Amino acid sequence: MFVMLIRNCTADRRGTNMYTRKYQRIWQYFLQHRVASIAAGHICVLAVLGLLLLGNSLGTSIFGAFAHSPCSSGDHIYTVVRGNTLGGIAARYRTTWQRLASYNHISHPNLIYVNQAVCIPGHGSTSRGGPPPVMGRSNYFPYGQCTWYANQRYHQLHGIYVPWTTNANAWAWTNRARDFHWHVSGRPAPGDIIDLQPWVQGAYGLGHVAVVERVLSNGHVIASTMNWGARHWAVTNVEFSPGSGVSFISY
Structure with a gap:
């Protein structure tokens, strides 16, 4: 009976030793992988810092290229x-x-x-080309008037509305354009607003505005407009020529 008890104690001690060695192996495995994880984390941090430095350098180069x-x-x-x-x-x-x-x-x-x-x-x-021209927010002119059409058509072509909404009869558009730093010229280009002073080339007492659709070989322009001629509410194409009382407006 005593011998059997000693054997059982010996067997328990061996089992304990085996358990201890197994626990030690698991702990060593954990420590090794923990070190590897920390190293991997450091590598990731260094990689991110490297990318940030590269991005800053690249951004500086790009904006430097703009400046020069x-x-x-x-x-x-x-x-x-x-x-x-x-x-x-x-x-x-x-x-x-x-x-x-x-x-x-x-x-x-x-x-x-x-x-x-x-x-x-x-x-x-x-x-710097002087103060930047001002853009309008919408089309506030009465529908069907030449001013409404010119503003709407210009927005269709360029994505920009005229900003002047007061003192803005057709004949006044040239001066109002200058007030808002728009470009005014005597030379036409497709997409320009043409402004006719009163009684010039068929315009009435308030003047007339239209939008240049194309420039002809003789220097005349074909402009689209509304409230012109017999068909007041229709869009019509009319030929005009540069000259006295005629100006061309662009953003």
Whole structure:
């Protein structure tokens, strides 16, 4: 009986030793993987820091490229301000957004940045172009009037409404355009607003506005308009010519 008890105690001691060794192996395995996890965490942190540094360097290079964009000596350098669009800048300088995008290697014409330099071919000098033109919010002119149509059609073409809503009879649009820093010229371009002074080329006492659809080879323009001729409520195309009492307005 005593011998059997000793054997049982020996067997229990062996079982305890085996359990202890197994626990030690599990603990060592845990410690090894914990160290590996900490090392992996450090590697991830270092990788993120590296990407942030690379991003900062790349961003600096990109905006540095905007600040130092080279233009030819005969170009005008226009510096983009808040609210500008490439189409609006193109209209201001009597060109097209397609030409500006190609000339400036702009792959996404709808994405330009404040302080980005845009080269305007063949216009000379460097400036910010003065105060930026103001954009309107909606079309507040009475439907069917030439002022309503010109504003609506200009918005269709350029995504911009005229901002003047007071002292805004057709004949006054030229002066109001200057008040809001829009471009006024005697030379037409497709998409311009043409403004006729009273009694010029068929306009009545309040003048007339329309939108240039195309410029003909003889310099005349075909403009779309409303409230002209016998069909007051219909959109009609009318031929006009540049000259005295005629101006062309663009954003």
